[in-house]
Amino acid sequence: MNTVVLTKGVPDFREEQVSFDEDGHLERGKTPTVMNPNDRPALRAALQAKVRTGGTVSLMSMGPPGYEDVLREGMEDVYADDCYLLSDREMGAADTWATAMTVATGLQRLADSPDLVVAGFKTADGETGHTGPQTAYCLGWPLVTHVTSLDVDAAAGRLRAERLVDGDASEVETVEAPLPCFVVADPEFEPTYRTASHRLAHKDLRDATQQRARNLEDHLTVWDHEDLNLDPDYIGLDGSPTIVAGVDPIPKAPAERDATVVDGSRPSELEPVLSELTPYAAGD
Amino acid sequence: MTEHERYEAVVVGCGPGGAAAAAALARNGVETLVLERGVDAGSKNVSGGVIYAEESAPYTIESLFPGFREQATERPVTDNYIHNVAGDRVKTFDIGELHHHDTAWADSVLRRPMDSWLAERVHERTRETGGGLLTEIHVTGLLRENGEIVGVRTEELAPIEADLIVAADGVNSELARDAGLMDWDDPAEWFQGVKAVVDMDPAVLDDRFDIDPDEGEAHLFSGDLFDGVRGGGFLYTNRESLSIGTVFHLDSLADERAEPQELLDALLTHPLLAQWLGEEYREREYSAKLVPDSKKVAHESPHDDRLVLVGDAAGQMQAQGPIIKGMNHAVSAGALAAEAFADARSRGDPHRAGEFYERKLREEGVMAKLRPRSYDLVGRLSEIDAVDRVATAVADSALGRLGLRAAPGLLERAYNSPRLVAMVPDTGLPYVMLPTVIGEELGEAVDAESRVDPPELDERIGELTYDVGEPHIRLVDNSFGASGTAVTACPVSAKEFGGGCYRDERVRTNGHEEHLVSLDTQPCVECGTCAVVADTEWEHPAGGKGVDFDQG
Numbered sequence: 001m002n003t004v005v006l007t008k009g010v011p012d013f014r015e016e017q018v019s020f021d022e023d024g025h026l027e028r029g030k031t032p033t034v035m036n037p038n039d040r041p042a043l044r045a046a047l048q049a050k051v052r053t054g055g056t057v058s059l060m061s062m063g064p065p066g067y068e069d070v071l072r073e074g075m076e077d078v079y080a081d082d083c084y085l086l087s088d089r090e091m092g093a094a095d096t097w098a099t100a101m102t103v104a105t106g107l108q109r110l111a112d113s114p115d116l117v118v119a120g121f122k123t124a125d126g127e128t129g130h131t132g133p134q135t136a137y138c139l140g141w142p143l144v145t146h147v148t149s150l151d152v153d154a155a156a157g158r159l160r161a162e163r164l165v166d167g168d169a170s171e172v173e174t175v176e177a178p179l180p181c182f183v184v185a186d187p188e189f190e191p192t193y194r195t196a197s198h199r200l201a202h203k204d205l206r207d208a209t210q211q212r213a214r215n216l217e218d219h220l221t222v223w224d225h226e227d228l229n230l231d232p233d234y235i236g237l238d239g240s241p242t243i244v245a246g247v248d249p250i251p252k253a254p255a256e257r258d259a260t261v262v263d264g265s266r267p268s269e270l271e272p273v274l275s276e277l278t279p280y281a282a283g284d
Numbered sequence: 285m286t287e288h289e290r291y292e293a294v295v296v297g298c299g300p301g302g303a304a305a306a307a308a309l310a311r312n313g314v315e316t317l318v319l320e321r322g323v324d325a326g327s328k329n330v331s332g333g334v335i336y337a338e339e340s341a342p343y344t345i346e347s348l349f350p351g352f353r354e355q356a357t358e359r360p361v362t363d364n365y366i367h368n369v370a371g372d373r374v375k376t377f378d379i380g381e382l383h384h385h386d387t388a389w390a391d392s393v394l395r396r397p398m399d400s401w402l403a404e405r406v407h408e409r410t411r412e413t414g415g416g417l418l419t420e421i422h423v424t425g426l427l428r429e430n431g432e433i434v435g436v437r438t439e440e441l442a443p444i445e446a447d448l449i450v451a452a453d454g455v456n457s458e459l460a461r462d463a464g465l466m467d468w469d470d471p472a473e474w475f476q477g478v479k480a481v482v483d484m485d486p487a488v489l490d491d492r493f494d495i496d497p498d499e500g501e502a503h504l505f506s507g508d509l510f511d512g513v514r515g516g517g518f519l520y521t522n523r524e525s526l527s528i529g530t531v532f533h534l535d536s537l538a539d540e541r542a543e544p545q546e547l548l549d550a551l552l553t554h555p556l557l558a559q560w561l562g563e564e565y566r567e568r569e570y571s572a573k574l575v576p577d578s579k580k581v582a583h584e585s586p587h588d589d590r591l592v593l594v595g596d597a598a599g600q601m602q603a604q605g606p607i608i609k610g611m612n613h614a615v616s617a618g619a620l621a622a623e624a625f626a627d628a629r630s631r632g633d634p635h636r637a638g639e640f641y642e643r644k645l646r647e648e649g650v651m652a653k654l655r656p657r658s659y660d661l662v663g664r665l666s667e668i669d670a671v672d673r674v675a676t677a678v679a680d681s682a683l684g685r686l687g688l689r690a691a692p693g694l695l696e697r698a699y700n701s702p703r704l705v706a707m708v709p710d711t712g713l714p715y716v717m718l719p720t721v722i723g724e725e726l727g728e729a730v731d732a733e734s735r736v737d738p739p740e741l742d743e744r745i746g747e748l749t750y751d752v753g754e755p756h757i758r759l760v761d762n763s764f765g766a767s768g769t770a771v772t773a774c775p776v777s778a779k780e781f782g783g784g785c786y787r788d789e790r791v792r793t794n795g796h797e798e799h800l801v802s803l804d805t806q807p808c809v810e811c812g813t814c815a816v817v818a819d820t821e822w823e824h825p826a827g828g829k830g831v832d833f834d835q836g
Contacts, residue, residue, distance in 0.1 A: 194441055194442045196291070196319075196416075196444060200416040203407075203418070
């Protein structure tokens with residue numbers, strides 16, 4: 001069975017990492033690129049499928065050459081066999097539709113056609129959640145979203161998944177779908193390995209992958225639009241039916257309360273705190 | 285019948301006993317699954333620790349794991365001393381002869397690095413025969429079918445069937461208890477060990493002990509420095525640290541309501557240790573462990589159906605006076621269990637492995653070391669109160685003292701006699717009285733002052749790593765009468781300390797005051813002491829959870 005995980009590099013929005021200019025616009029050059037955090041559950045879902053049923057896992061991404069680090073990180077995580085990067089200038093500034101078109105073409109270009117494609121739930125930068133479903137549409141495959149647990153029966157050509165109905169954790173349904181199938185892993189996705197043989201297989205894969213990830217170049221294929229036989233008018237900025245007209249920063253909410261900082265290491269400083277709190281101690 | 289995953293053999297626990305069993309099984313081509321509870325093998329394990337290779341033993345750890353001494357141990361023990369302490373007076377005997385008796389070699393070890401070294405090799409070898417090692421798996425009990433033991437149940441995995449189940453899951457073995465082969469009832473059957481690993485630059489260490497980097501020392505301490513609690517102390521040199529600890533009879537520790545950490549501090553701050561500890565004292569790790577007394581609990585028939593017990597799980601820990609040997613017996617037992625299974629399998633009857641294992645333990649002389657007949661004849665006799673009182677009175681009498689003064693050479697020889705040492709009764713006489721009298725009569729005052737300021741309990745606890753979700757111990761009876769001893773005997777609790785596992789509480793209800801004990805397992809080191817001295821229900825935390833020792 002062949003599984004492909006779609007992943008994307010996004011700005012690292014964690015504090016200390018992300019950088020904004022005075023107008024509140026993201027400074028891309030000063031902000032490191034990391035793997036989209038929501039892609040990790042997708043990686044875990046693919047790894048679980050590989051451990052349980054064997055076969056291969058490939059990683060695919062669209063983006064600039066600098067995404068190699070993201071792919072390396074992903075390879076270590078999902079113990080992937082190989083990586084595909086769809087990358088050239090013509091693909092740049094694509095919206096979700098143009099991206100889906102390109103990625104779907106990349107998936108169809110693979111020598112061994114995939115049985116399962118897994119994507120994460122929304123990217124941390126765009127937050128649209130469009131690309132995965134649109135890719136499934138381009139492929140003409142069934143789509144199962146908000147998946148929290150997954151069981152693939154490769155021999156029977158089916159999968160069974162538990163999914164959150166409308167993304168609501170309080171309502172869960174179990175669905176079945178034929179392979180090939182497109183799955184969007186929910187952030188709640190948890191892989192389970194309940195047999196010793198699965199855990200041992202997992203351990204074997206980890207050992208084998210560490211070496212592979214160190215020599216990423218040997219396992220990386222880069223395709224441009226010509227390799228994919230794509231017309232530049234239908235991809236990248238030119239192929240994007242939507243445009244971002246502008247970004248308005250959300251103003252910071254003004255603080256309504258005053259804060260007093262107390263040095264807790266000195267008991268004398270704590271006395272005023274105590275006398276402030278004492279009147280409330282009786283429940284008044 | 286439910287379809288279970290199955291392996292030929294499942295080994296529970298990857299300490300030296302489990303590792304030896306797994307290596308020997310793999311060597312016989314047995315498909316062997318090893319399940320280890322810790323995040324890494326050794327992370328749950330503590331030992332004093334010196335590992336011995338006995339000349340008479342059927343197996344040694346080096347024979348099963350070539351390169352072990354080179355890569356997994358600290359220093360060879362080249363010199364051995366016992367110090368008889370009376371106040372600041374100390375009489376030291378060289379007990380090298382006792383140590384070297386039947387000893388091919390003996391090395392100091394730290395269990396985290398040692399066990400993880402073993403685990404790597406165990407995984408490689410067992411993987412070749414279709415099994416392997418998994419960490420962070422908590423085996424909770426036995427899998428039975430129609431009343432017969434057929435496998436194991438775990439917290440993380442579906443039940444697993446096997447033709448052989450090796451319980452090498454340590455002193456608090458859940459499998460041995462599930463099978464009803466071991467219990468936790470009588471404090472007189474257990475010791476409690478507490479240890480501090482003290483950081484020391486190797487050059488400073490070599491200088492202070494006047495040894496070369498490829499030499500090491502073992503020191504034992506007995507006498508009046510432990511408030512009359514029966515037991516003693518030890519100091520072993522590691523490569524870049526010292527292992528300093530105390531081992532006490534749990535019944536004595538409980539009866540005296542002694543605080544183990546204070547007794548350890550009494551040793552650490554004794555002027556005798558000032559020469560080695562100097563001014564800068566940095567404790568790497570504080571740890572504790574329950575130790576079975578093989579004289580009393582080593583199981584004569586450690587098997588049931590497909591289950592065999594190995595090492596501490598079977599009570600195979602020899603502690604007789606100054607002889608403290610556990611890991612070597614676990615190694616022998618583990619490998620013999622594997623041999624027994626291979627024999628049984630080749631006869632087409634793998635389920636007779638337990639019976640063969642029991643026979644091998646006896647025929648290879650392991651059982652005789654664990655339960656020396658001379659102890660049964662002489663030692664037990666002197667544990668009868670009247671006999672002990674008379675002997676104590678004689679040793680302490682003017683005549684007894686005169687005898688000691690006249691014959692220090694005889695005493696040193698007596699300490700070096702393996703036969704005599706095996707008879708040592710578990711009373712105050714050999715552990716406290718005699719060493720104190722020796723110290724008083726023959727010792728010289730130590731001319732040094734200790735500058736060691738051991739960390740408080742809360743600092744020691746703070747340095748350890750815990751990650752427990754649900755409490756794994758339940759207090760069945762929280763009255764001080766039933767469970768109060770846990771407060772003092774628990775190595776991470778103390779009567780005047782509110783931050784430990786067990787806390788002493790006085791609660792006023794309905795106009796009268798109740799003396800209660802409360803429990804918070806967050807700082808638990810999973811030693812098992814409270815299971816013996818208090819009324820608790822006990823199990824281990826999930827795989828990868830609970831205490832995580834760095835040194836061990």
